[in-house]
Amino acid sequence: MNILIREMNIDDYEEIMKLWMSVEGVTLSDADGKEEIDKFLNRNRGMSFVAEDDKMIIGAILCGHDGRRGYLHHLAVNALYRGNKLGTRLVEHCLIKLRQEAIHKCHLxxxxxxxxxxxxxxxxxFHKRSDINIFSIDV
Ligand SMILES: CC(C)(COP(=O)(O)OP(=O)(O)OC[C@H]1O[C@@H](n2cnc3c(N)ncnc32)[C@H](O)[C@@H]1OP(=O)(O)O)[C@@H](O)C(=O)NCCC(=O)NCCS
Structure with missing residues (x-):
């Protein structure tokens, strides 16, 4: 398989949405509009990645940080390509970027x-936290 992992850019948006919508386990929200993803990519330059074969995007991950902690979102690999370490490689690319930014812990x-x-x-x-609950509010 000739698969390339490269930085995500906003021109990938439509293909990535197609991938995210096709997999189980990824929930999309109003935070995933094109404008919002563009904003995320600009705030976290070079930290999110796609995997692509000759024809299409087959894997994607969003990565960013807030200056203190890193966050991963929406990791997905096309079901036909799973089990080839693509998920692992996408995560590793992000963790390298976080380390380069001196971020020492990453949540998802x-x-x-x-x-x-x-x-x-x-x-x-990764280890599951049993000591934290997530609280959210609309702002
Ligand atoms: C989760 C997902 C990204 C894994 O992608 P992948 O490319 O198949 O994963 P990898 O090939 O890198 O797997 C790495 C290792 O994890 C193991 N693994 C993969 N999926 C697993 C699962 N569901 N349960 C247990 N182990 C799993 C693999 O066997 C492999 O083990 P090895 O290192 O001993 O060989 C993919 O299944 C997916 O897109 N799932 C749907 C979306 C999703 O749930 N994303 C996570 C949102 S939080």
Whole structure:
């Protein structure tokens, strides 16, 4: 397989949305409009990645930080390409970028019903927190 991992840019938006909408375990919201993703990519330059073969984008991940902690969002690999370490490689690319920015811890959110996703993160070395709940509010 001839697969390239490269930085995500906003021109990838339509293809990435197609991928995100096609996989289980990724929930999209009003934070995922083109303008919002463009803003995210600009605030976190060079930190998000796509995997593509000759024809199309087959994997994607968003990565950013707030100056203190790193965050990963929306990791997805096309179901036909899973099991080839693409998910791992996408995550590694992000962690390298975070290290370069002197960010020493990275968090991510997994839906409570996404057991497969949770198993993947556990398998590649992330640990599930049982000491934190997420609280949210509309602003
Ligand atoms: C999770 C996902 C990104 C994994 O992508 P992938 O490219 O198949 O993963 P990799 O090939 O890099 O897997 C790396 C390792 O994790 C293991 N693994 C992958 N998915 C796993 C799962 N669901 N449960 C347990 N282990 C898993 C692989 O067997 C591999 O193990 P190894 O290193 O011992 O060989 C992909 O299944 C996916 O897109 N799922 C749907 C979207 C999703 O749930 N994303 C996470 C949102 S929080």
């Amino acid at each position: 959110f997994v839906l409570t019903n996404n057991q497969q996703g949770a198993n993947f993160w556990d398998h590649i070395g």
